[in-house]
Amino acid sequence: MLSALRTLWAVFWHAFARRITVPYPEQKRPLPPRFRGRIVLTRDPDGEERCVACYLCAAACPVDCIALQATEDAHGRRYPAFFRVNFGRCIFCGFCEEACPTYAIQLTPDCELADYRRQSLVYEKEHLLISGPGKYHGYSFYRVAGVAVGGKDKGEGDNELPPVNVRGLMP
């Protein structure tokens, strides 16, 4: 009985305690930079698309919400002909970001995706592609990859030596 009264007293004084609830649309909590929200496709520092259409994100996606089609440009560079993310299905697990070898696909701290129509939750490449490099500045896949593409031959990348003539190493 006494403990019940003590509980009542303690609970009563909580009327003057600080509210825990944040009244959301008026007051927003700061989201951490690595928050897993809306997915974007980023560009490298030269302004080129980072995505090389390797399908790893689509393969990693546990809910199959990513669809894309690879194609090649005149220089032999792979890029996605279309890239589609269905945010109605996406569970924002971030596996696609982890799977991406080129930092192309990234999750952003934007969680306000609510919509009245399901169809408008399907984002195409023009909706996903942003103009900047996202979280990884100065990273360009082709500059460190060692692979030859149009405009960059073997050995012209960063931290990369020209190819060695193996026959020239004869004793």
Next chain:
Amino acid sequence: MTRLGAMLAKVNAAALLPELLIVLGVLIGALTLAGGLTFVERRLLALWQDRRGPNRVGPFGLLQVVADTIKLFTKEDWVPPFADKPVFVVAPAIIIVSTLMSFAVIPLAPGIVVADLNVGLLFFLGMSSLAVYSITLGGWSANSKYALLGALRAAGQMVSYEVFMGLSLMGVVAMAGSFNLGAIVQAQRHVWFCIPQCVGLVVFLIAGLAETRRIPFDLPEAEGELVAGFHTEYSGMKFGMFFLGEYVGVALISALTVVLFFGGWSGPILPPIAWFLGKTAVLIGLFILVRAALPRLRYDQLMRLGWKVLLPLSLANVAVTGAVILALGR
């Protein structure tokens, strides 16, 4: 026809009008209060749990009640095919009717009472016994396991607590010398009965909590164990009726506590009705605070508390009150 006409002519319309106004006022007031309580309770619970509560619909969320009512009315009003249909439909009405009937005997202010019965208190006890039927029949007619378990618990709990609810009030009746609630308020001119009858007050409050099936005693609808207890199979406005009945019950027990133990309408400066409503509001707040703070009892604890603690306590209270009155020779 002519006799009826003559009878109607005899009834003075001008004298009837204030009576009708009081009846309508109490009816609408009680229902509005019960509806508003759904909102007030949620806001107060939030207040005591460091939350904010419903504050989106209208200013301060006041229109939440309207939104909830619209929702309840537009929900499918489903009667399960396995239910005993007539009983199933009637059960929610009984609780509303019986609790609202009790409001008729509560004096809000001098002269403002629907029915100035000389057995007002007994009438209230009888009506609150009828409320048991609503719960039990509702749970029984639903013909489902959880509802039946809830109904059984409700029957056991409410019948047991009815006993000491009545007994705890006998001290008040003995001191006032009347079952008339207006006379009981009059008898508290010098000292409110909450002081000489503090044991009765505590027992009555606990019994009142059990009668309204509020949280420390909400075993009939224990969500954690019985889905929703006796109203598991109810939906739409029938469910809403049970809900409303609970809140009318809370308002009723609070108003009755004020009348019996806290001097009813008496108080300085402010008009009597304001005093009555203010005191009732504080007691309703107390009811909600209890819900915010205390956990649910186990069923055997509930029964043990009832029969082994509250019953002897209220009996002792009656005996001591009687002895003191006898000794003082009043």
